[in-house]
Amino acid sequence: PVDRSPEIQEARLKLPVLAEEQVIMEAVRENPCVVICGETGSGKTTQVPQFLYEAGYASGSEIIGITEPRRVAAVSMSHRVAKEMNLSTRVVSYQIRYEGNVTSDTKIKFMTDGVLLKEIQKDFLLQRYSVIIIDEAHERSVYTDILIGLLSRIVPLRNKKGMPMKLLVMSATLRVEDFTDNTKLFRTPPPVIKVDARQFPVTIHFNKRTPMEDYTGEVFHKICKIHRMLPPGGILVFLTGQAEVHNLCRKLRKAFPYRKGNTTTGEDEDEETSETMRKFKKAKQKKTVSLPRIDLDNYSALPVDEGDEDREAGIGDEEDEGSDLDIGDDPASIEEKADPSIPLYVLPLYSLLAPEQQAKVFRPSPHGTRACVVATNVAETSLTIPGIKYVVDCGRVKKRFYDRVTGVSSFRVTWTSQASANQRAGRAGRTEPGHCYRLYSSAVFGDFSLFSEAEITRRPVEDLVLQMKDLNIDKVVNFPFPTSPSAEALVAAEQLLVSLGALKEPPRTGRVKEMEQARLSCPITPLGRAMASFPVAPRYAKMLALGRQQDCLPYVIAVVAAMTVREIFEDLDRPACSEDESSKLIQRRARLTQMRRLWAGQGASLLLGDLMVMLGAVGACEFAGCTPKFCEENGLRYKAMVEIRRLRGQLTNAVNAVCPEVGVFVNPKMTPPTEHQVVCLRQIVLAGLGDHLARRVQAEDILDPKWKNGYKTPLLDDPVYIHPTSALFKTLPDFIVYQEIMETTKMYMRGVSAIEAEWIP
Ligand code: ADP
Numbered sequence: 001p002v003d004r005s006p007e008i009q010e011a012r013l014k015l016p017v018l019a020e021e022q023v024i025m026e027a028v029r030e031n032p033c034v035v036i037c038g039e040t041g042s043g044k045t046t047q048v049p050q051f052l053y054e055a056g057y058a059s060g061s062e063i064i065g066i067t068e069p070r071r072v073a074a075v076s077m078s079h080r081v082a083k084e085m086n087l088s089t090r091v092v093s094y095q096i097r098y099e100g101n102v103t104s105d106t107k108i109k110f111m112t113d114g115v116l117l118k119e120i121q122k123d124f125l126l127q128r129y130s131v132i133i134i135d136e137a138h139e140r141s142v143y144t145d146i147l148i149g150l151l152s153r154i155v156p157l158r159n160k161k162g163m164p165m166k167l168l169v170m171s172a173t174l175r176v177e178d179f180t181d182n183t184k185l186f187r188t189p190p191p192v193i194k195v196d197a198r199q200f201p202v203t204i205h206f207n208k209r210t211p212m213e214d215y216t217g218e219v220f221h222k223i224c225k226i227h228r229m230l231p232p233g234g235i236l237v238f239l240t241g242q243a244e245v246h247n248l249c250r251k252l253r254k255a256f257p258y259r260k261g262n263t264t265t266g267e268d269e270d271e272e273t274s275e276t277m278r279k280f281k282k283a284k285q286k287k288t289v290s291l292p293r294i295d296l297d298n299y300s301a302l303p304v305d306e307g308d309e310d311r312e313a314g315i316g317d318e319e320d321e322g323s324d325l326d327i328g329d330d331p332a333s334i335e336e337k338a339d340p341s342i343p344l345y346v347l348p349l350y351s352l353l354a355p356e357q358q359a360k361v362f363r364p365s366p367h368g369t370r371a372c373v374v375a376t377n378v379a380e381t382s383l384t385i386p387g388i389k390y391v392v393d394c395g396r397v398k399k400r401f402y403d404r405v406t407g408v409s410s411f412r413v414t415w416t417s418q419a420s421a422n423q424r425a426g427r428a429g430r431t432e433p434g435h436c437y438r439l440y441s442s443a444v445f446g447d448f449s450l451f452s453e454a455e456i457t458r459r460p461v462e463d464l465v466l467q468m469k470d471l472n473i474d475k476v477v478n479f480p481f482p483t484s485p486s487a488e489a490l491v492a493a494e495q496l497l498v499s500l501g502a503l504k505e506p507p508r509t510g511r512v513k514e515m516e517q518a519r520l521s522c523p524i525t526p527l528g529r530a531m532a533s534f535p536v537a538p539r540y541a542k543m544l545a546l547g548r549q550q551d552c553l554p555y556v557i558a559v560v561a562a563m564t565v566r567e568i569f570e571d572l573d574r575p576a577c578s579e580d581e582s583s584k585l586i587q588r589r590a591r592l593t594q595m596r597r598l599w600a601g602q603g604a605s606l607l608l609g610d611l612m613v614m615l616g617a618v619g620a621c622e623f624a625g626c627t628p629k630f631c632e633e634n635g636l637r638y639k640a641m642v643e644i645r646r647l648r649g650q651l652t653n654a655v656n657a658v659c660p661e662v663g664v665f666v667n668p669k670m671t672p673p674t675e676h677q678v679v680c681l682r683q684i685v686l687a688g689l690g691d692h693l694a695r696r697v698q699a700e701d702i703l704d705p706k707w708k709n710g711y712k713t714p715l716l717d718d719p720v721y722i723h724p725t726s727a728l729f730k731t732l733p734d735f736i737v738y739q740e741i742m743e744t745t746k747m748y749m750r751g752v753s754a755i756e757a758e759w760i761p
């Protein structure tokens, strides 16, 4: 029996999910798998585990497990449920990547999906659990999708073995066909229980125009207006990332100060300690006579079984963005004449925020103040903030974005989906009628996609396959994905990973059928495990793994960051808008050409080609403090350079985690690589881009004039070319590797480096 306090009991009774307790528990008793849909705030996360507990699902030695795609939800929901049940956190506990409070008394365990995936690696039958709840399934995170696929097999297995287990899938939206109408996943479709939410009307206000650049400035104006002109009620603001959240909180606190309310924390600045500076100076290049060679078997990897606990800090989650960057106050804040006499109780909310700070959003704001929660999309469905009457939605979301051409990933801010925007708006109508201010026009909203696509279809599969192999799922092709990538894509991915050394080559048995099978179930290598820990495409991950040789790592990190972000140069070939601009463009183009030549270096450096230009550009920009002025003057895209800066920090941490003894750091005053290092870098680049090899067509082979200056690649019938802006346009080396091929007026290779014939394996 659970001994709840009267206040808790009263609050619970108001939750729509409570009316469905009987229906839910009956469905769970009679079916191995059940799907529950209900609006955010209807009580799914906090109440369903309690129903199961009270029905005796944790009365034996088995426990109840709940997965969340976000750490913030795992931690705060475990605390909330412990409090509601009047039980200690020894009994209702959580486990996330780096920490947890699970004990031998734990009966209800909240965890991130990554944690459960790692547990499946150790015990496929999950024998500790009597029931697993997959929460926030609508988010369609890769790990959640993979978990549902795995559990669709584990649950029947457990039943067969006479140790029955239940699976509950919970979603905030009704769009669950991918789980229910998918016979590969569940042969008998699981029942779907809909929980009707109590929702007050929310009036939607669209902007007439849509600010494209300074949307955070617009958000600030809107909050000021609401706060000064509209009746009491909390404001919830949706922004895209941690840096934006902090900047807005700072501006709001300045405009509407709340006594001693300034609790800004966690704003880490990029700084270099003198210690690391010394280290770098000490690590200066030694002079060797012969040309260095990269040892392809000498890569950074932790010994097996020492890998990181889990990787839930995933994909599509704003907390993975790296260090917090100060974008600076925008001029709008100066114009805004705020009335500082009205206190605004400003609270940030994002995944990486400390739990004590997060807990503040659930408490009533101090008397005589208005609460204003500035959040990323954690507040969209994972957390319900009480007392919100106004929602301000910037309409954007930060997502890890994968380029289908290059397989490269980066963080980008894009428009959200209509479904997400509606979830955000819904936050305003929980306790009374509310208002949602969309800072974009209704026409722009009409262009949003209806739903966010399942993440699995947006990822390059070689990356995904490597992740799954890292979880010891060897036969990825047979895997019951809720939404599956194509079989061809999976096969190609497996082959690429074998060629990169991330997977073990299948034994050559000679029998076609066996070979086929083996090729689709290659196990992961230690190198593969190291590569899986770098948040970039496997080709680039391979470069990072080899990078510590000859002190090349800082250069490899910079090049990989630049290749991942892409489009680092401004498009100056675009048509000019006016006479005046035309002459300016000509000047800037000339300047960029000159700079490219400078960054390409001389002599040996030239052969690293376009990657040397990237390296030079990144080094020079960082040296100049990565200012908009420097970028403008030298034809660099400022936004790209800022992204590269973040990614360098993130990759540096990842490499240090895998190979702590290298102690690499981001040096803003990086000196250019030596000739020897350039040779090594070219080999490292080849090791990653080995399948992007092209050979210059020899004079005697030119039967068709179009092949003049052309290159032959293994997969294309037609020639490809080096672009006139490439550092190697005039050199035309015999063998090159390229980052990608883009078809414009011709098929052009981008990101070209020269390699030596004898290096080709
Ligand atoms: P769902 O999972 O359906 O979105 P929840 O179970 O998360 O719903 O939330 C149900 C209710 O519990 C909400 O009204 C929310 O405000 C309240 N709640 C959740 N966590 C807390 C907390 N830490 N403090 C106070 N109230 C909370």
Ligand code: MG
Residues within 6 Å of the ligand: 041, 044, 045, 046, 135, 136, 381, 382
């Ligand atoms: Mg929930």
